[in-house]
Amino acid sequence: MADEAAAAEAGCKVGYTVTGQWQGGFKADVAVTNLGAAVDGWKLSWEWPSGQQTGNAWNAKITESDDQVTATNVAQNAKIAPQATVKFGFMGTWDHANTAPLSFSLNGVTCVHGGKQLTAMEHTAAMQPGWNLGNTLDSTGPDETSWGNPRITEALLDNVKAQGFKSVRIPVTWSAHLGQGPDYTIEADYLARVKEVVRWALARDLYVMINIHHDSWQWMWKMPTEHDRVLDQFDKMWVQLAGAFTEFGPKLTFESWNEPQFTGSTGKPQEIALNAELNASFHDIVRRSGGNNATRLLVLPTLHTSTDKEYVDPLVEQIRGLNDPNLIATVHSYGYWPFSANVAGGTRYDATVEQHLTDSFDRVYDSFIARGIPVILGEYGLLGFDRHTGTIEQGEKLKFFEYIGYYARTKKITTMLWDNGQHFDRNAFQWKDPELFAHIKSSWTIRSATAYTDQVFTAKPSPITARTIKLNLNGTSFTGLYNGNIALTRDRDYTLNGDQLTLTASALTRLSGSRNYGTNAVLTARFSQGVPWRFYVITYDTPVLSNATGTPEKFEIPTNFRGDQLATMEAKYDDGTFAGPHEWTAFKEYDVAFAPNYTDRLTTLKAEFFKKNLKDDQRVTLTFHFWSGAKVNYYVTKSGSAVTGTTA
Structure with missing residues (x-):
């Protein structure tokens, strides 16, 4: 295997090649090219990413402490003229992996390195399939565990790779770790932690993508009314990030920001223009930082990371205008919204849901990929999964995931599964729904019935x-x-x-x-x-509900489900108008307005149902629809802080 680097304008480049490998041992050749001023006496330093150890060397003296290695010149090759190359080699040992070093430095100067530079299309294809390390470093709290996930470990990344994933998207929210303006300095310990996780992933030969994540709705969305401040903060963050990660090779990509959105704008045209402005500034900052960043793959999102034509077309125009072959477009897909959230009666994966996916991916392919611009589906899943994966009936969600994986593959779109901890158990390293993952994994290569x-x-x-x-x-x-x-x-x-x-x-x-x-x-x-x-x-048998009393904060209907399962619920006033949240539909949102509890034999009407557009002292007819086809009516009246429910 080989790790050959592209040249930079100044500094050095390193070509690292494993010329022979056997169980427990290997032979490596190293070529160091001086891209700066003449050198008289040199030290090349690197860190082993997989715990390897060096042995006998030739044309260099090697010292090693833990995983830190330094190769020093011998008398005959101490001098390296500008553009000249010196070579040395060594024998080494390895155990579980023999991953190439991620970073080299020559006399303290970081060298361009990190593997063969692929085309944007080749690189994006090599990232398939991908996985999101969600709700961790993107937490808006003070720590990566703030949203309930455990601290990231090397073992987690080992297990993610073992599932067949080739890439990891590492969403990062920086806002809780930024100093005040005008410098907006990123907290050193937090930046070091992000770099550590990136290094771990790269050491496992995973492609990696990092970004600015929930900052999008914390402060970046204020750009229409605070244009200069937001742009300045964004720019200063990317100056720091570009500098911090320039040493990493081409398997690391940068994504400008997550799910672009704005508040207080004059309308969509302004929002599209602001997203383009941020993308352009990001592109300029990274490219001007030089080194590996001069050709690093950069990922640019559409507004809202939407697949709608009105947002796709402007990004196509921008990418073509930048005339940079190392750019990737990104969109997200959570499917047809009524089905994805289980609202408005969207209980089934039907022709409408499938057509929505087909149209979205056709549009992305025709607009970007057919024009030579690769696309990463940076997130995909179902919106109801943010609460738990039971918001959508098992068979219906399996059909959705089978098709989305298959059709993205036919359209050459790289997919990155959104996982905020609801899919892959980060303690037990097992899938919480193995059947679901089996369909996801199958869709990467074939179709399932x-x-x-x-x-x-x-x-x-x-x-x-x-x-x-x-x-x-x-x-x-x-x-x-x-x-x-x-x-x-x-x-x-x-x-x-x-x-x-x-x-x-x-x-x-x-x-x-x-x-x-x-x-x-x-x-x-x-x-x-x-x-x-x-x-x-x-x-x-037809479920049986019983009378109940409670409050808008806690109202539970005793329910003998008798083997049946709840699909959805309608809510109407006696005059036929719709009651409760989402007043444009009679069918309320599963697990937001209502939820079954089969263990305790209860059906809960949640506080959200009562506080959103529910009138006092007006009877509401609830119609519970069950998967067997059974329908059961129930009657609820809210009067101030009291709620009464009856079967008749």
Whole structure:
């Protein structure tokens, strides 16, 4: 493997090449080129990123303390004329990894280094797939643990890489670690901590992206009314960051800022112009800082990191105008909003949700990628996941993630999963929803089959009948249906007609057993490739709600779910007008206005439901929609600090 660097205008460059490697040992050659004034006597220093150790050397004397290494000239090569190169080599040992050094310095001067410079397209493709280290260094609190995640460790990054990720986006919020103007000095310890995490990630051969993150809505969004102050603070931060990270090689990219937004503007044209101004200033500062930053890949966002045409087109124009081949565009995608947040009845991954994704990625491809500008999907996921991943029904969210990964791949968009701690457990190093990650990972290379639903409900008071479910084969072939490891028998237990899978009444009767409420069996459909699809055979009866009293801060409805699961809730006054938050729709937001508690058998109406547009002393009819298709009405009246709920 080789680590060869591009030239800089002054200083030095280092070419580091492992010319032989075997279990536990390696041989390395080093070429040092002097790009400055003549040198008479030299020391080349570096740090081992993976705990390697040096052994015998030739054409240099090597000393080592812990991971710090210094190579000193011998008599015959002490002098290095301008533009001249000296070479030496050594034997070394390694254990778990043999990662090239991330930084070299010649007589105290940092050298240009860090690996082969790829084109922007090649670099972006090599970053696929990516992962966000969210809600950690981007915390707005005093410490990276302020938002509930543990302190970042090398073990975390080892495990993230082991999941198959090739890149890590490290969002960083700097506002709590800045001195006052006019200098806006970044706190030295915090900057050192960010550099440490970046170094750890790079040492694992991960591509890394850092940015200015929640500063966007803390102070940067005031730019329309505080233009000069915001620009000055932004510029001085990037001057410091460019200088601090110039030693790192090309696997580190800079993103100017996260989800550009403004308040108090005169409208969208001004906001688009301000985003362009900040992007241009960022580009100029980094490029003028020289060294590795002269050609470092820089990531520029659209306004709101939106995929809408009105925001995409101006960034296309700006990037083309900058005439810099080392620029990447970035957008975010959380899907069609009613589905993503589970509001306005958006419970299902349907044709509208899929078309929204298709249109967004087609627009990004046609506008940027087809013109030679690579794109990073810097964040993707579902908005309801910011609370917990149960806001969207399991099968519906699996279909969303399967498609978004597949379609981004076909459009050559690099994806970076947003993970604020809700996906990968940063203590146990396990996925909290392994089935979800299986679909995400599968989508990086192939398609997996899905189905219209993963739930097969049978009503307890009624005889069991056959159920037909539409499969979404996605180019795969159905190979069998299993109950655990036991294969069900075709034509007896199920039939398949094209994409129509029918479970027979006799099979469902057998699988339902004594018909206790809830899941009686879990079936697995297997296909020619990809992740199997699960069907839950569920016995249910219409849920029963009971009268209740409470307050707007705490109102819980006793609910005997009887095996059913809550999908959504409508709220209307007696005159038919919509009640509660989001007054433009009868269907309220899951887990924001209401939430089921299956363990304690309660349905909670949250404070948000009562404090947003709910009138006093007017009865509200709540209609609870369940996944079985059952609907149950309930009646609520708020009177000052008292809330009464009745079934009739």
